[in-house]
Amino acid sequence: MTDTAVQASGLTKRYGAFTAVDGVDFTIEPNRIYGLLGRNGAGKTTIMQMLTGQLFPDDGTLQVFGREPAEHADVLRKLCFIAESQRYPDMFTAADVFAAAPWFHENWDEAFATRLIADFRLPAKRRIKKLSRGQLSAVGVIVGLASRAPLTFFDEPYLGLDAVARHIFYDRLLEDYAENPRTIVLSTHLIDEVANLLEHVILIDQGRIILDRDAEEVRGSASTVAGPTAAIEAFVADRPVIGRQTLGGLASVTIDGRLDPADRQRAAELGLELAPVSLQQLIIHLTGDDLAASSEGEEAA
Amino acid sequence: MTTAVAPPTTRTETRSRAHEIWRIVRLHSINPSVFFGIPAIILAGAWAVVMVIGLIAQGAGATPADLENMRYSWAVISPQWYLVVVGVQAVGLTFSFALGFGATRRDFWLGTAVMFVLVSVLFAAVIATLVQIEIATGGWGLGVHMFDALWYGQTNWFVDFYTAFALEMLVLFIGAAVTTIYMRWRIPGMLIITAAFTAVLLGGIAWATLTSSWAAIFEWFGALGLVGGFSLVLAIAVLCGVGGYIVIRRATPR
Numbered sequence: 124m125t126d127t128a129v130q131a132s133g134l135t136k137r138y139g140a141f142t143a144v145d146g147v148d149f150t151i152e153p154n155r156i157y158g159l160l161g162r163n164g165a166g167k168t169t170i171m172q173m174l175t176g177q178l179f180p181d182d183g184t185l186q187v188f189g190r191e192p193a194e195h196a197d198v199l200r201k202l203c204f205i206a207e208s209q210r211y212p213d214m215f216t217a218a219d220v221f222a223a224a225p226w227f228h229e230n231w232d233e234a235f236a237t238r239l240i241a242d243f244r245l246p247a248k249r250r251i252k253k254l255s256r257g258q259l260s261a262v263g264v265i266v267g268l269a270s271r272a273p274l275t276f277f278d279e280p281y282l283g284l285d286a287v288a289r290h291i292f293y294d295r296l297l298e299d300y301a302e303n304p305r306t307i308v309l310s311t312h313l314i315d316e317v318a319n320l321l322e323h324v325i326l327i328d329q330g331r332i333i334l335d336r337d338a339e340e341v342r343g344s345a346s347t348v349a350g351p352t353a354a355i356e357a358f359v360a361d362r363p364v365i366g367r368q369t370l371g372g373l374a375s376v377t378i379d380g381r382l383d384p385a386d387r388q389r390a391a392e393l394g395l396e397l398a399p400v401s402l403q404q405l406i407i408h409l410t411g412d413d414l415a416a417s418s419e420g421e422e423a424a
Numbered sequence: 425m426t427t428a429v430a431p432p433t434t435r436t437e438t439r440s441r442a443h444e445i446w447r448i449v450r451l452h453s454i455n456p457s458v459f460f461g462i463p464a465i466i467l468a469g470a471w472a473v474v475m476v477i478g479l480i481a482q483g484a485g486a487t488p489a490d491l492e493n494m495r496y497s498w499a500v501i502s503p504q505w506y507l508v509v510v511g512v513q514a515v516g517l518t519f520s521f522a523l524g525f526g527a528t529r530r531d532f533w534l535g536t537a538v539m540f541v542l543v544s545v546l547f548a549a550v551i552a553t554l555v556q557i558e559i560a561t562g563g564w565g566l567g568v569h570m571f572d573a574l575w576y577g578q579t580n581w582f583v584d585f586y587t588a589f590a591l592e593m594l595v596l597f598i599g600a601a602v603t604t605i606y607m608r609w610r611i612p613g614m615l616i617i618t619a620a621f622t623a624v625l626l627g628g629i630a631w632a633t634l635t636s637s638w639a640a641i642f643e644w645f646g647a648l649g650l651v652g653g654f655s656l657v658l659a660i661a662v663l664c665g666v667g668g669y670i671v672i673r674r675a676t677p678r
Binding site: 172175176177178179194195196199200202203204205206209210211212213214215219222223224226227228 | 441444447450451454455457458513517518520521523524525526527528529530531673674676677678
């Protein structure tokens with residue numbers, strides 16, 4: 124059970140002169156929940172499309188369950204990926220999608236799907252093209268959950284979902300994951316919504332991985348210190364600064380790395396306030412344009 | 425349980441591919457109106473129009489001999505145009521969906537081809553049988569020609585079946601094969617293939633005209649006969665099927 128689910132190295136996808144995914148290396152371990160995070164156009168969907176054999180990489184090697192995924196039915200049958208922009212046959216209803224699902228996903232749980240349709244109040248008999256954005260997301264979420272594929276991708280699952288539906292997704296995913304462990308990859312730019320679900324974070328920006336860490340580690344990995352500019356400068360002197368805001372004589376600086384008790388004491392002596400950095404804030408710091416230079420130091424090994 | 429993570433072996437398929445291919449056929453027929461219902465409605469609509477024309481003609485005192493000209497009506501092939509669109513959508517939309525559900529391109533194309541053959545067999549059998557009924561009932565009692573028209577109804581059921589089958593195959597596979605080019609190379613691919621096709625066509629016309637070969641070409645087509653001509657049609661359909669298979673193996677969904 125220690126076999127990796129996904130092993131990618133130097134994975135690259137180009138569209139003409141534009142490099143959508145630029146030589147990324149990562150592994151996905153089985154039975155964990157991964158967050159594939161990044162801004163719009165960062166390359167998240169492209170990576171998932173390569174992982175599921177929908178796109179052919181231009182360079183690098185990619186193994187999913189030990190093989191290249193594209194055109195290998197024995198790999199593809201273990202995957203489930205409903206893209207955010209998934210196209211459906213004309214005239215298809217959500218019920219048609221769920222009727223076809225068990226032919227392609229051998230672990231499909233009909234009862235679970237029925238329960239989810241009710242939970243999300245999805246009008247299953249309505250044509251897919253008549254569904255709202257949120258209802259369309261619900262179709263993808265239901266397929267992703269009820270298929271129980273060993274490697275399941277959720278592409279922007281929260282898009283258009285209302286607060287209740289987001290909560291249902293969160294609960295059902297955790298419940299079902301506990302009973303049926305599997306590898307889950309969630310791609311989203313709505314980071315705060317999923318932050319608590321994730322066990323591992325892979326952050327993509329402009330086709331490159333800029334963070335690939337355990338989520339627990341990421342959560343405590345940065346802090347914000349606020350106070351008078353002079354005191355701040357003294358405190359952060361030799362620390363890696365990943366964000367800086369100033370207002371008059373006050374500054375708020377985000378630093379990478381954990382603070383030990385001695386640091387905390389020193390900060391208190393200088394009259395500085397310490398605050399934890401949420402996953403979302405950290406990612407804004409890491410992918411914000413003005414900080415592009417400092418993100419180089421974050422390059423994942 | 426879903427925890428079975430396969431060991432990284434290089435094992436090939438252990439199960440029959442028939443299941444993988446058949447599920448594509450099921451996917452195409454999940455909404456039976458696309459392949460069966462709408463063509464049937466188009467055909468029935470055309471038949472209704474033909475019947476009304478027959479009634480009007482009868483009211484005006486036309487004889488069955490007068491109605492012989494209805495042999496040139498294209499009513500019998502009215503569903504063909506729609507079936508080109510079905511071929512286009514089978515690849516344009518269902519392909520993306522099947523890939524999303526984890527089908528391979530190979531299985532998708534083979535399953536689609538099986539579907540096309542089944543649909544063509546069914547339609548050809550229906551048309552060939554309706555030709556015989558129309559002849560037996562004297563043009564539905566009105567002397568009209570809808571199915572017993574064009575090249576149909578000249579010989580026997582089997583020839584009608586064969587020619588209808590070849591035509592159905594051609595329209596479905598042309599629509600699907602051209603769409604595979606779009607799915608693989610998008611607009612540039614479509615432009616190049618259109619330009620190449622036009623160039624070949626113009627080159628052929630130029631060659632035939634400059635060498636005064638038109639008479640010989642028509643003679644060659646004439647010598648093919650009905651069955652021979654439709655064998656050519658079927659051959660083009662098969663060529664589209666093989667070409668589509670080669671192209672779709674590296675195609676990517678939108």
